[in-house]
Amino acid sequence: MDFRVLGSFGGDSPDCRMTSFLVDGEVVVDAGAITRALTISEQQKIRHVLISHTHMDHTATLPFLIENIFGTHPEPVSIYCAKQVMGAVRRHLFNNDTWPDFTRIPDHVEPSVRFQEVVAEEPFTISGLPSGDLEITAIPVNHIVPTTAFLLRQGSSAVIFTSDTGPTERVWKVANETPNLKAVITECSFPNRMQAVADISLHLTPQALAVELEKLKREVPVLIYHFKPPHLDELRAELAATAMNHEIAELVQDRTYSF
Ligand SMILES: [Zn+2]
Numbered sequence: 001m002d003f004r005v006l007g008s009f010g011g012d013s014p015d016c017r018m019t020s021f022l023v024d025g026e027v028v029v030d031a032g033a034i035t036r037a038l039t040i041s042e043q044q045k046i047r048h049v050l051i052s053h054t055h056m057d058h059t060a061t062l063p064f065l066i067e068n069i070f071g072t073h074p075e076p077v078s079i080y081c082a083k084q085v086m087g088a089v090r091r092h093l094f095n096n097d098t099w100p101d102f103t104r105i106p107d108h109v110e111p112s113v114r115f116q117e118v119v120a121e122e123p124f125t126i127s128g129l130p131s132g133d134l135e136i137t138a139i140p141v142n143h144i145v146p147t148t149a150f151l152l153r154q155g156s157s158a159v160i161f162t163s164d165t166g167p168t169e170r171v172w173k174v175a176n177e178t179p180n181l182k183a184v185i186t187e188c189s190f191p192n193r194m195q196a197v198a199d200i201s202l203h204l205t206p207q208a209l210a211v212e213l214e215k216l217k218r219e220v221p222v223l224i225y226h227f228k229p230p231h232l233d234e235l236r237a238e239l240a241a242t243a244m245n246h247e248i249a250e251l252v253q254d255r256t257y258s259f
């Protein structure tokens with residue numbers, strides 16, 4: 001699977017784009033930086049958008065993507081998310097106040113956007129991608145708004161993106177049981193001195209990440225995303241100094257990983 005990091009951060013600055021990944025050129029996972037990282041012609045190849053949760057650092061460029069690809073394809077672009085996420089995206093983003101309701105443009109019979117409800121732990125498949133069919137499974141995690149991790153499976157490889165989460169359980173069990181797991185992408189948002197903020201907002205610090213990774217009972221690369229831009233240096237120093245039972249590396253923005 002071709003996995004391009006469009007944005008790997010939990011906030012926005014000139015060097016830090018918000019969370020968004022491009023899979024096989026046609027599927028995006030979260031929408032924090034699609035229109036900031038891709039050319040218009042690259043954006044127009046996107047047919048499927050997975051949304052883990054409604055926070056702006058995961059949805060901010062969705063309205064502009066829809067506008068940039070409008071009218072370029074006979075079929076609507078599909079947005080996949082859990083029911084509660086879908087309700088919030090429709091209510092707060094595509095509500096005809098913040099942005100037009102593209103599920104009714106040009107009309108509700110042939111709209112330019114189609115929402116597809118994702119049910120937790122019920123896999124679904126996107127077929128016809130360059131590297132083969134992509135099977136996706138949503139797994140609820142423990143964030144301050146309803147949020148799902150995504151398990152992505154294609155051919156003989158699998159990747160788990162936990163999305164934003166505080167301490168959680170189920171996704172680590174799935175990680176332990178998934179065959180051919182090539183990587184786990186998980187978060188670290190605040191330095192240790194901000195543990196209280198991390199606890200309230202359900203995010204991880206380096207010391208909390210170390211505890212989480214004890215639940216991962218297998219050798220698999222762990223890639224860290226979602227640093228908050230004001231704390232990059234502090235987070236990198238703390239992660240380097242924290243004893244972990246797994247090798248970790250920072251998920252590199254603009255890099256394309258082959259999983
Ligand atoms: Zn986030």
Ligand SMILES: [Zn+2]
Binds near residue numbers: 053143164
């Ligand atoms: Zn979040």
